[in-house]
Amino acid sequence: MKIAIVGAGIVGVTTAHELAQDGHAVTVFEQRSAAAEEASFATGGLLAPGVLSPWSAPGASQTPAYFGRHATLRLGSGLTLADLSWLRRWRRAARASARSGEPLPSLAALERLARYSHARLQHLAESLDLQFEHSPGALLLLRTPRDAQALAPALKALRDAGSTIREVDADTARTLEPGLSHALPLTSALHVPDGLAGNCRQFALLLRQAAQQHGAQFHFNTRVARLTGHPAGVQVEGESAPRPFDAVVLCAGVQSAALLQPLGQRLPLVALHGSSVSAPLREELHAPLGVVVDVQTQTTIARLGQRVRVSGGAELGRSAAQAHPQTLKTLYRVLGECFPGGVSHSSGVQVWRGARPMLPDGPPAVGATAVPGLWLNLGHGASGWALACGSARALADQITGRTPDISLEGLGAQRF
Numbered sequence: 001m002k003i004a005i006v007g008a009g010i011v012g013v014t015t016a017h018e019l020a021q022d023g024h025a026v027t028v029f030e031q032r033s034a035a036a037e038e039a040s041f042a043t044g045g046l047l048a049p050g051v052l053s054p055w056s057a058p059g060a061s062q063t064p065a066y067f068g069r070h071a072t073l074r075l076g077s078g079l080t081l082a083d084l085s086w087l088r089r090w091r092r093a094a095r096a097s098a099r100s101g102e103p104l105p106s107l108a109a110l111e112r113l114a115r116y117s118h119a120r121l122q123h124l125a126e127s128l129d130l131q132f133e134h135s136p137g138a139l140l141l142l143r144t145p146r147d148a149q150a151l152a153p154a155l156k157a158l159r160d161a162g163s164t165i166r167e168v169d170a171d172t173a174r175t176l177e178p179g180l181s182h183a184l185p186l187t188s189a190l191h192v193p194d195g196l197a198g199n200c201r202q203f204a205l206l207l208r209q210a211a212q213q214h215g216a217q218f219h220f221n222t223r224v225a226r227l228t229g230h231p232a233g234v235q236v237e238g239e240s241a242p243r244p245f246d247a248v249v250l251c252a253g254v255q256s257a258a259l260l261q262p263l264g265q266r267l268p269l270v271a272l273h274g275s276s277v278s279a280p281l282r283e284e285l286h287a288p289l290g291v292v293v294d295v296q297t298q299t300t301i302a303r304l305g306q307r308v309r310v311s312g313g314a315e316l317g318r319s320a321a322q323a324h325p326q327t328l329k330t331l332y333r334v335l336g337e338c339f340p341g342g343v344s345h346s347s348g349v350q351v352w353r354g355a356r357p358m359l360p361d362g363p364p365a366v367g368a369t370a371v372p373g374l375w376l377n378l379g380h381g382a383s384g385w386a387l388a389c390g391s392a393r394a395l396a397d398q399i400t401g402r403t404p405d406i407s408l409e410g411l412g413a414q415r416f
């Protein structure tokens with residue numbers, strides 16, 4: 001089949017690779033000059049069960065705090081009706097989960113996809129010999145009993161699915177991550193032995209090359225102005241007519257909803273901004289070995305080669321393009337509390353702000369639409385790096401007419 005993909009973030013690149021490997025003629029359209037320049041650029045690096053990522057799904061972690069210096073969700077002045085509606089739905093789902101004491105079905109869908117994705121990522125990395133920065137082990141820090149309580153539904157979903165999560169005491173946590181500050185108050189921790197810290201952008205750039213070797217063509221600096229149905233196609237900005245394809249896969253991250261709307265397809269997709277700070281290692285003994293999640297502040301600290309990356313913050317609504325000053329303060333504070341002296345702040349520090357493409361129940365939308373030939377792989381929210389390899393494989397199977405290896409229940413666009 002002749003297939004167009006819109007967007008070359010981690011989701012578009014993994015999709016292009018799977019479809020090209022299956023023998024399809026793949027063309028990727030990307031408005032930026034390279035792959036992984038938007039949300040996939042400097043992600044937190046957490047590769048662990050999807051439900052353990054901060055903001056992975058409603059009811060999976062802390063209830064957001066909206067005000068004050070330690071707010072975990074900041075509402076910008078330019079909130080739209082779509083933002084408010086997303087927030088209402090997210091909060092309603094989180095409350096329903098808290099009331100019932102049971103994890104929402106969306107957590108099971110996320111967990112299934114994340115596990116499959118993890119296996120697929122490892123297969124790709126090994127079989128293609130992708131040399132991307134990664135370090136093993138994920139540790140979730142529970143500073144207080146309240147942190148443990150907040151994670152209870154996510155843990156139940158993981159255990160129901162048979163995942164290996166070890167509850168460890170503070171001393172064991174410090175053995176697993178010896179750089180952790182002894183001054184940090186810690187009740188206990190959760191250890192995910194097969195979790196990883198990994199460089200998403202590097203992986204995307206390497207996999208793009210592998211996709212090209214299978215014949216996929218990447219058109220950079222090429223913006224798709226609109227999608228067409230009957231026949232499926234894409235119209236590139238500056239061109240007078242659409243280009244027809246047998247199938248079009250939309251992987252345009254936060255910009256997907258605007259491309260779908262003219263075709264009568266509405267998706268409750270919003271942008272939840274966050275930031276990361278990457279700094280060179282100063283003293284290895286005081287830095288993380290793998291990736292650490294501070295459940296209280298919804299912040300991750302990951303070891304990526306000779307750098308440490310701290311990431312977090314959640315800002316809803318239109319706001320300035322730069323990182324939010326209060327988010328940055330929190331990132332530096334948490335890094336200093338957990339790994340004091342681990343990084344150098346004097347030079348080579350990279351500050352980044354990106355937008356998580358969020359749907360209101362957590363999991364992405366993967367599959368067919370009501371428009372023949374138009375497929376979706378989008379809305380991966382806060383765990384797109386951890387989910388991309390799996391959702392790409394499952395979607396490629398669907399397009400090729402094979403039964404995917406995992407159930408896609410809870411991932412279809414029709415659920416909205």
Ligand SMILES: Cc1cc2nc3c(=O)[nH]c(=O)nc-3n(C[C@H](O)[C@H](O)[C@H](O)COP(=O)(O)OP(=O)(O)OC[C@H]3O[C@@H](n4cnc5c(N)ncnc54)[C@H](O)[C@@H]3O)c2cc1C
Pocket residue numbers: 006007008009010011012029030031032035036037038039040041042043044045046047053222223224225251252253254255256259272273274275276300311312353354355356357378379380381382383384385386387
């Ligand atoms: C601060 C932060 C930390 C994060 N940490 C983690 C983490 O630790 N682990 C994890 O798993 N996930 C994490 N995420 C989430 C993850 O980054 C995203 O889910 C993922 O990158 C989404 O990938 P994507 O390919 O869907 O979107 P993108 O990477 O945004 O790709 C979409 C692409 O489509 C292109 N595009 C859009 N419109 C058009 C058009 N009209 N024509 C042509 N091209 C177009 C864009 O230019 C872009 O390149 C984090 C996100 C943020 C913001």
